[in-house]
Amino acid sequence: MSIFDRLSFLPNKQTPLALSGRIVVVHWDRDQLFYFISNGTSRTLKEGEFGVVPLIAASGVQGGTAGGTAGGASGGTGTGGGAEESKPQAPLMALAKHFQEQRLSVNRLVVLLARPELDLLTLSFPPASSDELPILVAAEVEQQQGETQDPPAVDYFVIQDLAKQEERADRAKVAREQADLDRLENPRSGNSEIAASGTGTQVFAFALNQRSLQGLQDQCSEAGFKLLAIGSRHLAPLSVLRQANVAERSLAISIHLLAGEAEVAICRGSEPLMLRSIRYSNEDPERVAEQIDTEANRCLTLLPQSLGELPVSWMVYETGEFARQVAKSVEAQEPGKVRLLDPLTGWNLSGPSTSAATVGAALDLQQFQSLPVNLLAPKRAPAPPNPWLRWGGLGGLAAAATIAGSTFLLRDVGELREQATAAQNELKDTGRVTSKYQEKSDQVAWVESWLGDQVDWVSELSDLASRLPDGKDATVRRLTATINAKGNGALDLSMQVKSQEIISELENRIRGAKYTIVSKQITQNADSQEYPWQFESHIEFPIQSPGLRRFIASKVASPSDKPAVGGDLKKLTDPPQEAPLKSELGSELKSEVGSGEQERKGQGESGS
Known part of the structure; x- marks a missing residue:
């Protein structure tokens, strides 16, 4: 371990490189490399500061010496008359050679990689803060791609939850209208706001394995370039789309045509929702347009309903004659919806653009000095605070608090001991009194529970008697009152009535x-002339515990303290004073227990 590794706990003063100034943005395919030189905030380009560099060298003829460029193919000598195809050159070596020939001095480089070199994953997470997302994305990428000895470089682009935003925008509009009405009715009322509920987060995660990253860095060193950033070619053209002022409440299908491949992005406004790559081998514009139209319409069906109802426009970047032909073919299938976008709109230069990705990345560098995705400096969680500083400060505070506290503690120990002794003596006295109160409380609780299970049969029978028919129409032969297993009161009646309608x-x-009430065993006795119909009924009703209150009679005045006549009348008319149930427990509990037992006996006799 080096001395620098041992001092890794010290604050890192290194700052990321600023993506400003004169920078060349490049991307390549199997046949050619596209480059665009960004000059800081200037929109003026000189001749040769954007263009295409072929990666396939001219063929050499055997019989002589076929020379190869750096990173390209090398030939040999031989006899024969056949032609030998050269191997493709290393992209950055070919770019360095081209700059040398054109006498362009640029050594700061930004590389845009395509899908084959850059793995793309669409991931969904529960609601998380921006500080938590880098850790969640890295863990999910590692889980899906498998654990490796050298983890890949991972960066991500957050997909805006546009369906929820649409719903929240409608709700906010309604809230603002309601707030305006409230202010008209009550000028003092404040503004009303609707808080958006937390929703999940979706991201486009891009991963670059360490082997490819190291190979790209080695190629830059060999070609004499300084690598500043590695971005996504698929996201870069969306800056051109953003510059075109596409309506936010609309769907835009971004189409970037390359050699043998079309990169399609389904966007709401200029915010991407889906990224698709469509490969084609036939350079037929109608066939390519049909493939793009089929895939784009399939993606549109996967969007939420709130987004599917938005107007759709097709944005084709004008990067050559083939792009214009494809746009015409798409126009034939989607009439009135296709729009050609010139990536170089707003730039002071002459000549057609060959790549919307390089121009879009240059716009990002000019406006934000960064790229949406940078695999060389990916988004990371904030570094935790320095443990040495944190624990050192905590230790110092703890030592100072210990010294200050010990001074007061030693002085207060004697006082606390005296207070503890006095509290123990008070606790003993209170415990003796509490035990007596607890004993009486248990007695009162037992009496209350005993009284709570009683039924006021007199009231129930009186209520039932008021509902029975007159004696000339019916007679009760038998009545049984009980409490059933459900805890309800039950009355069984055996009656004779004059007619069945009764x-x-x-x-x-x-x-x-x-x-x-349930009536059963209804029979007719022909021998009985007065009450020929007989039946039995079962009646149930819930038991209501009687309200328990204790009263204390007014204190009787002694003869010596006899007041005036008016005072006697007032005391006689005053109601008795209500007292707690647990007062005067000695004599009153005995009288209540006796009266309760007599009442229970009386109720048992009425039930039988």
């Missing part, structure tokens, strides 16, 4: 919110 009339009188 039975239904009786049930209608008794049945209600409190009583339930």
Whole structure:
């Protein structure tokens, strides 16, 4: 371990390189390299500061010496008359050679990689803060790609939850209208706001393995370039789309045509929702337009309903004659929706653009001095605070607090001991009194529970008697009152009535919110002339515990303290004073227990 590794706990003063000034932005495919030189904030380019560099060298003829460029193919001598195809050159070596020939002095480089070199994953996470996302993305990429000895470089682009934003925008509009009405009715009322509920987060995660990253850095060193950033070619053209002022409440299908590949982005306004790459081998514009139209419409069907109802426009970047032909073919399938975008709109230069990705990345560098995705300096969670400083400060505070506290503690120990002794003595006295109160409280609770299970049969029978028919129409042969297993009161009646209609009339009188009645064994006795119909009814009702209150009679005045006549009348008319149930427990509990037992005996006799 070096001395620098041992001092890794010290604050790192290194700052990331600023992506400003004169920078060349490049990307390449199998046949050619596209470059664009950004001059800081200037929109003026000189001749040769953007263009295309071929990566396939001219063929050499055997029989002589076929020379190769650096990073390209080398030939040999031989006999024969056949032609030999050269191997493609290393992209950055070919760019360095081109700059040398054109006498362009640029050594700061930004590389845009395509899908084959850059892995793209669409990930979904629960609601998380921007500080937590880098850790979540890295862990999810490692889980999906598998754990490796050298983890890949990972960066991400947050997909805006546009469906939720659309819903929240509508709700906010309604809230603002309601707030305006409230202010008209009540000028003192404040503004009303609707808080957006937390939703999940979706990201485009880009991963570059360490082997490819190291190879790219070695190639830069060999070609004499200083690598500043590694971005995504798929996201770069969206800056051109943003410059075109596409309506936010609309869907835009961004189409960037390259050699053998079309990069399609489904966007709301200029914010990407889906990224698709469509490969094609046939350079037929109609066939390519059909493939793009099919894939784009399939992606549109996967969007939420709130987004699917937005107007759709097709944005084709004008990067050559083939792009214009494809745009015409798409126009034939989607009439009135296709728009050609010139990436060089707003730039002071002459000549057609060959790549929207390089121009879009240059716009990002001019406006934000950064790229949406940078694999060379990916987004990371904030560094935790320095543990040495934190624990050192905490230790110093703890030592000072210990010294200051010990001074007061030693002085207060004697006082606390005296207070503890006095509290123990008070606790003993209180415990003796509390035990007596607890004993009386248990007695009162037992009496209350005993009284709470009683039924006021006199009231229930009186209520039932008021519902029975007159004596000339019915007679009760037998009545049984009990408490069933459900804890409800039950009355079984055996009755004789004059006519069958009286039975239904009786049930209608008794049945209600409190009583339930079931009649059975309805028979007719021909021998009985007065009450020929007989039946039995079962009545149930919930038991209501009687309210328990204790009263203390007014104190009787002694003869020596006899007041005037008016005072006697006032005391006689005053109601008795209510007192707590647990007062005067000695004599009153005995009288209550005796009266309760007599009442229970009386109720048992009435039930039988």
